[in-house]
Amino acid sequence: MSDSAYVASSASAIPAAVPTTTVPSRDSARHSVLVRVTHWITTLCFFALLVSGVEIVISHPRFYWGETGNDLTPTLFKLPIPSSRDLVPTGYGYVLPDQNGWSRYLHFQAAWLMILTGFLYVIAILLNGHLQRDLLPGKSDRSWRAFSTAIASHLRFERPSAAEAWSYNLLQRLSYLFVIFVLFPLVIWTGLAMSPAFVSAIPASVNVLGGQQSARTLHFFVSLALVLFLLVHVGMVWFAGFRSRMRAMLTGK
Amino acid sequence: MSNLTRRKLITTGLAATAGAAGLGVAARLAEKYGLIPPDHGGFYGLGETLTYASQRLLTRHSFAREFSRSQISKPPFANEIPPQNDAFKRLQAGGFADWRLEVNGMVARPASFSLAQLKSYPSQSQITMVQCEEGWSYIAEWIGVPLSQVLQAVEVHPHARYVVYYSIDPDWWESIDMADALHPQTFLTYGMNGDELPVASGGPLRLRVPRQLGYKSVKYITRITATDSLKGFGKGLGSASPEGGYAWYAGI
Numbered sequence: 001m002s003d004s005a006y007v008a009s010s011a012s013a014i015p016a017a018v019p020t021t022t023v024p025s026r027d028s029a030r031h032s033v034l035v036r037v038t039h040w041i042t043t044l045c046f047f048a049l050l051v052s053g054v055e056i057v058i059s060h061p062r063f064y065w066g067e068t069g070n071d072l073t074p075t076l077f078k079l080p081i082p083s084s085r086d087l088v089p090t091g092y093g094y095v096l097p098d099q100n101g102w103s104r105y106l107h108f109q110a111a112w113l114m115i116l117t118g119f120l121y122v123i124a125i126l127l128n129g130h131l132q133r134d135l136l137p138g139k140s141d142r143s144w145r146a147f148s149t150a151i152a153s154h155l156r157f158e159r160p161s162a163a164e165a166w167s168y169n170l171l172q173r174l175s176y177l178f179v180i181f182v183l184f185p186l187v188i189w190t191g192l193a194m195s196p197a198f199v200s201a202i203p204a205s206v207n208v209l210g211g212q213q214s215a216r217t218l219h220f221f222v223s224l225a226l227v228l229f230l231l232v233h234v235g236m237v238w239f240a241g242f243r244s245r246m247r248a249m250l251t252g253k
Numbered sequence: 254m255s256n257l258t259r260r261k262l263i264t265t266g267l268a269a270t271a272g273a274a275g276l277g278v279a280a281r282l283a284e285k286y287g288l289i290p291p292d293h294g295g296f297y298g299l300g301e302t303l304t305y306a307s308q309r310l311l312t313r314h315s316f317a318r319e320f321s322r323s324q325i326s327k328p329p330f331a332n333e334i335p336p337q338n339d340a341f342k343r344l345q346a347g348g349f350a351d352w353r354l355e356v357n358g359m360v361a362r363p364a365s366f367s368l369a370q371l372k373s374y375p376s377q378s379q380i381t382m383v384q385c386e387e388g389w390s391y392i393a394e395w396i397g398v399p400l401s402q403v404l405q406a407v408e409v410h411p412h413a414r415y416v417v418y419y420s421i422d423p424d425w426w427e428s429i430d431m432a433d434a435l436h437p438q439t440f441l442t443y444g445m446n447g448d449e450l451p452v453a454s455g456g457p458l459r460l461r462v463p464r465q466l467g468y469k470s471v472k473y474i475t476r477i478t479a480t481d482s483l484k485g486f487g488k489g490l491g492s493a494s495p496e497g498g499y500a501w502y503a504g505i
Contacts, residue, residue, distance in 0.1 A: 060388035111300070128264055195308075196463065
């Protein structure tokens with residue numbers, strides 16, 4: 001139990017070539033049950049949100065800035081795709097099947113499940129030390145030098161050391177922290193800022209974003225950032241050894 | 254037992270207790286305050302119930318944002334409307350002089366209002382946003398009488414929990430709970446941007462529910478029924494929207 005904490009600190013204290021002797025015994029889990037369960041619930045919800053989000057966007061693939069926007073107002077940008085509604089001037093002579101009904105139900109269902117899972121995860125990692133131990137950069141890594149070294153080694157596509165299978169490296173920690181504490185809160189906020197009922201209770205939530213259409217546009221871009229993270233995340237898992245990383249996140253071993 | 258294992262046990266125990274207690278409290282609150290939407294059944298029921306219940310608790314008395322006159326959308330936007338039926342065309346030919354709004358159900362004095370009678374109440378106006386579930390929006394000034402005044406005039410029964418409202422198009426009907434029905438911004442609207450309400454925007458009479466998406470603001474209102482249960486209406490899901498696959502509560 002306590003060895004994993006030991007590894008994390010010793011690995012960061014000796015950045016180069018960590019001796020294999022510090023790798024903990026094989027019977028301790030690489031990922032706790034909590035991390036594994038919340039990870040896969042989040043994965044499931046993310047795909048549900050992505051598919052339903054795309055379906056919702058194609059009913060009006062135009063984006064605006066400010067409070068209002070419609071077919072008569074200028075756009076900030078348009079997605080070059082056909083729409084599922086025939087009023088939208090897309091330049092295409094046909095409409096896509098309209099799937100908004102179930103997409104909207106699914107979007108909010110998945111959002112709720114993901115938010116509840118996220119709360120459970122954040123409270124648990126605050127209490128059990130996972131945040132402190134495995135996500136916040138170690139003391140020796142809190143410098144620009146450590147950061148640039150990590151960037152450089154990533155750019156050289158160095159294969160991760162054996163010890164890195166047992167703890168997150170610096171860039172991994174920073175990107176996970178960014179996703180958990182910046183992108184997820186932002187995507188929830190910009191989503192809520194589109195709700196006429198929610199903003200009636202908390203008008204500042206949409207006013208500071210510049211308006212309801214601004215919130216919609218920002219929601220789109222934060223979602224894009226999350227998709228980008230997903231692609232890099234899966235790419236890195238592939239690069240580090242898909243089978244063993246997948247096994248670790250599924251079984252813990 | 255190591256410290257970490259004990260901590261884990263305590264954490265898990267606390268989380269489980271909090272979860273169970275939370276569910277118990279939530280169920281009790283939901284029962285007491287009517288926080289369960291009529292379309293709570295089925296696969297998406299959990300999400301719908303959580304959305305409706307949490308927003309009801311948060312927004313029971315809150316006001317939809319109002320905007321300045323300079324923010325009114327120019328040119329005014331009007332969504333596509335279905336072709337008008339013969340009943341509508343006949344009334345339109347008569348300048349809507351024979352348009353009637355029936356108010357019945359759980360009310361002491363069922364009544365039928367002409368547009369002139371509705372206009373005899375002190376008129377109010379609001380500059381609010383219409384947001385479509387598709388993603389577009391516009392701001393307009395809406396002129397009319399708060400639905401609560403009409404409900405007061407017919408003496409709605411204190412046990413009524415919902416108001417069901419019908420368009421002249423028989424396939425188009427919605428309902429809202431009393432929190433929205435009695436809300437000061439829920440208007441029976443007959444004017445827009447300082448003028449008559451155009452047919453394209455729902456004239457001669459539209460029910461504006463500005464704290465929900467546009468599809469709850471039904472055009473061409475002819476009938477309002479107060480009720481304590483939505484079970485006997487259509488398929489019992491609350492309105493035409495869930496029957497067509499859309500959420501009954503659209504505060505999103």
